[in-house]
Amino acid sequence: MNSIRSTRVIHGGEEHTATVRWDGGVITSIDNGPADLDVGGLVISPGLVDTHVHVNEPGRTEWEGYVSATAAAAAGGTTTIVDMPLNSIPPTVDRAALAVKKKAARNELSVDTGFWGGIVPASNTIAISELIGDGVCGFKVFLADSGVPEFPPVTIDQLKNVLAPLIEGDIPLLVHAEDPDLLRDPSGDPTSHLTHMRSRPPEAETVAIRALVELSRDTGIRTHILHLASRGGVEAVSAARRSGLPISAETCPHYLFFDGEDVPSGATEYKCAPPLRGTDHIEALWRGLDTGVIDMVVSDHSPSPSDVKTPGDFVSAWGGISSLQLRLPIVWTRARERGNRPADLVPWLSQSPARLAGIDNRKGSIEPGADADLVVWDPDASFVVDANNLYHRHPVTPYDGETLFGRIHHTILRGSRILSDSQDMIPGRGLMLTP
Template structure:
């Protein structure tokens, strides 16, 4: 064996077990009773306060390179991921230039990433009104799915689709067995909502009401029921959205949903005015919505939790001005999402196994990465030693994102990563060991 990890506590099949994990050629080749694995060149043994978990998988990350690398790039994003125990991430098709709308743009994105990733990186494609004919080629080129917006994305090169255009795209995507991701906010509802301006956080929330999300989610459900296209709602934020997804799943609609750490740990009642580091779309809502999201995770309505890491520069965030209408929306949270969710889950009595399922196994399954996000024979040896009871407070100096703007600054989180391996290689802060991964149809 190349590596054996002796773990008195390891999360295997959703429960703690005492095992020795044997690794060869980057894969797990054995899960033996503790202490019975064959000899190995490298051996690691967990202490009493540590637990072995699979590397985390984050399927919602905006890296923005090339084109807007000053917002975030592959070097810094994957360094932040590795620090958090995230060993695989999938990059969103916007805000890079060009956006990932065809095979040529995907090749440009991969060229920018090659040789610069500390963790494994894959790519989503995009779906806009002008590239519906390019979708089969995008899937053939290896994207894990395609994403569309039903309202303005915020960047002109990635325009929204109408409901009719989304249905047309769904038919094409269903034919190739693909996955459609949808940013679900209804443009008509947003158009008639108050215009966001000034420092008042509640006024910003009122500008992106729950009705905008529920109207769009309902349109997605109806289209998915007709086309039978696998459809995934990104960053679900509202109680109404949870109720719709729950009903649709019960009716057999091929739909899944995610939420994000910031919706689970922050609430509108406690967010101070003039704080653009909390601004995202859809917005962080009130405590009742937050409770509905936790309930949706508990009963399986919501499938996964991912970061939606979408940072920008300090100039765009307007921190000194604090105008929530003018500031760029997006949360910088890739490095701290897991520890934030685990801290809140622990407070609520939710076991670590559930959090790992939501933030490792579940995202891997969504993307079709059956060899990621699990401790089992045949899986990639993406391993994390976690001191699950140790807490830490987020300081500016520990932030690895390119722009150190995050709502987690100063917050106490739970779970310290003490070691991590990517395909059997132990990661250090300066090791660039990541590969560019592609979806393989079938």
Template structure:
């Protein structure tokens, strides 16, 4: 064994080659080697033996709304990254909206970084925003280190981050294609939303009707056409419509550079179970019916959907009114995404290797974080230690999110996160967090 300062041992280590008993040696915050479980540790190395608990790569969540600065009463870097660490996440990429200012210029990015510096329990990167009138800001933002650019095709819900119309989308994507950047897209067609019945009142069915699947499907179809014409890279955010999967699969087969994510709430919650007035279940696009959910699981199984990320979108309690028309939309799940997905995945015959691929390896690849997302030599020594057979019942009061609102309240989930490790240092022991030591990440050169 090469010299190491730390050796982590368990009978179940999830590696790119599968799960096996192994000893993982760590040196200078990176994985030095993955060796047999019974390999003799070097003299002086500290050994942590986790028995039969599973050693997973630290999860990478590329879709998080931290809202800091400006709306830090909704969430902040310390609380968001603390919740993430408690849930086995070691890297997140922050969305450019819901903070004030939004991340649409280099100056605004500097403001965002200043808010995060010294407050992050885990590593944090940033998406830039593509909004009307900021085409000239896109390349400077990329050079300043953002991982790509987010846009909306329909109203975002906040006035300071407007949607792109068709000509504006083409202009922004054309500019991004010139430097081979990545555009990540909230794909709902505004025409469908305008024609749909308005949501109001406590009944979830009315809200669901206001965000029809056709709105997602047509927006994605148009995005595919534009990406193909411009030879651009695009990523579909928070896919909820299973009807869009065939056209996405066909686009991938045709060579269109498109990737897709979905979220824990779409994979684990259904429209049929939402009680009247329970706006903790409200998000856009919406949680759909059970049959649609099974289509999403099939899309994950066959590779049409690339990754699973949270779309953690918090709000204060007063914004979650009992009226689905007026309540703020968003689900907070940083701390619960891993057990929620694992609970549903294991029932369908999926493995923890699948979960690690969806929630660590693929999101890391999306952001170009080649040193994250897998347990293999050279990568950062970021880990989640999971007891996959153990269960717990979700108690909102135990969550580290700033506002204790969750659609998972009272649910029994499989998978207890025993500890979380960032670059070879335990930052969460299952009950307490260390002081923040996360780094601010920049886009790797060439991504």
């Protein structure tokens, strides 16, 4: 197959009747001629790009791994992921650790995969420069505890000492932005999500973002705020962008979909950090997307075994939500309720993540010269999530039983179908990417 046609091809920000053609896995033209496959009125969007995925391999492969994570990505229309540097052991903080991770990923990928590097207190400019030379897409840091001992947090002063290679190369710095001084020891009913919410107040995010804004103002560092979850955080990012600073931001499907005040008692599958918040924060996030303050929606896919994730205790449970396979339908379900169009999702789910990772010259859009990465989907078809039918390693997700709109029919990676209309998976065609 070298061409596909629809009355709803999203190209240039609008839907068109068109045929997309490719050769050697690269789009060659968009025209109105006949095609090898005509999908009628199904939407054809650029393959999704997810820049916030915790694959956990090697070292915590019992939590997730490249085979299961990239299969879940393909099943959800995602054709490219970028793997986070932590939760794997060793974390990707030096050249040797990146080599170990690439060896683990070799021949295991169903979708194309890039890698983020990490910065910890022991990092230095030599190790960072070597990782840049070896092709990481950027660097992640935590300002607060990461939850795993091998990836400790850094201070703003520690960051200042090692940022020169990133600034020189215009490499993005990705930050988990919560001020550790404003986080509290959980007190109250451990089965209540409100206990978790109170332990990580929204002010912790706002204060951390303001500190990062000043860091960017002082140094020029290109800064990306991870998993934005609060109204104050949106306002802080908005102010920074109005002043012309190189600040970008993401949010995640769960912050747009779930109300933190409605989480059932003991339902620790909803635990994440920052926590889910209330309706005023949810509305602020949607306004941020609609106005361009927030650039993208990525999964922050962070699975774990059920005994770690669902003990019924919000104090001890692992904080991470699994949604890699469901990102498009989750976002579309809420977006359609707000009057958005399928075309509105393309910057959020494809173009902006590709730009962040430095791969937008070949990923994230339907244009001649780009990779023929496509997702074919029905925005009007609904389905009920059955966690046991998801491809990621552990079927624990707060979306189990939810009715979502947006059924995936085909996922095409560099011109080859890796997911067919029958939901058959064709694994093992992914490549490792560098910017």
